[in-house]
Amino acid sequence: MKMLQTNSTENWVSRDSMPPDFRPGPAVSLADAVAVLAFIRRHLVIMLLTCLAGLGIAILYLIIVVPTFTAKAQLLVNSKLTFADAAALSTVVESQIAIIKSESIANAVIEKLGLAKDPEFATGQGSGMISRLLGWSKPMTEANAARYAVEPFERRLSVKRVGPTYLVEIAFDSRNPDRAAQILNAVAEKYIAHQMDKASLQDEKWVTDRLNELSTQALAAEAALRDYDRNIKTTNAADSADARDRLAAAAESSKNAYDNFRHVLRKAEAAQQQAPPVFEASLITGASPPLRASWPKPRIVLGVAIVAGLLLGLAIGIVRDLSDRIRTSGQTIGPSAEDGRIERPLPNGIRRDHQLEASAEPKPVRLTSSG
Known part of the structure; x- marks a missing residue:
């Protein structure tokens, strides 16, 4: 038995003698956890109020904002030429993406569908009201209206390549799902017609x-x-x-x-x-009216509102605690209101309990007689 105890004592390695690389990291102590729980308990009402305020703002945003619908389609940019490397292929596909996003395609679609008169694309015409009153802008004409519609059109149109392929995905955002699909199909049609007439135009x-x-x-x-x-x-x-x-x-x-x-x-x-044409394009998947709005998404909006409310409540709680500590530490010991004396702290050598014991000792009573 004594031998076992000796071996166990020899095999025991103290935590302080362990190398720094093998020492366990500091764990969260019970006091820290209690402090966090106490902080949450003190400011729970504030955090709940900020969360409710964030949810209210999010719900109001979901009610007021106009939903946006995104229609999508896929084009096959099929080249009959053979390329030596992937860089040449990527250059050709990126060139076709630039043609789809070009102003000529946008003008053709705007003219075909009459988007210059659509309020969704004519919002830029009213932004220069002060300039028109002061005579700084040109009078509104049909050509100017079409130019105003180009900027929101290009902002709503997005084109990207699908991996290292000849496929190109085009998307268009609109408040009307049917209008989004109609515009996107018109973009694909104008692009294909442009590719077919490219050789003759040159x-x-x-x-x-x-x-x-x-x-x-x-x-x-x-x-x-x-x-x-x-x-x-x-x-x-x-x-x-x-x-x-x-x-x-x-x-x-x-x-x-x-x-x-x-x-x-x-x-x-x-x-x-x-x-056969040297370079051709075809529509693989036509655009159809989307069934759901692409933005806003209620789950994302409500989740962000809850997280923002919690963070705001924590920030308010931290600020309140800091202000309380500053106010407490800033208080100084002043003169007594009862007797006007100044109270000073006891010397370090005298303890409080000794002072209490000294004050509790009985004092001698002097007796006097009348006779």
């Missing part, structure tokens, strides 16, 4: 300019030949014949160039219609 100006140039040259050569035949002189027949041959050859060459260009252009248009 080449249209050059083709028109070239046709006009060749036509002008052919007409000028024919007019020069007619003028020469009208004003020809018979005095020098050999020189006249040579000049007329040159003018006739120039007129024929200009006409052949114009005809050949038109023939090549028709063949190119036919081949382009038969060949």
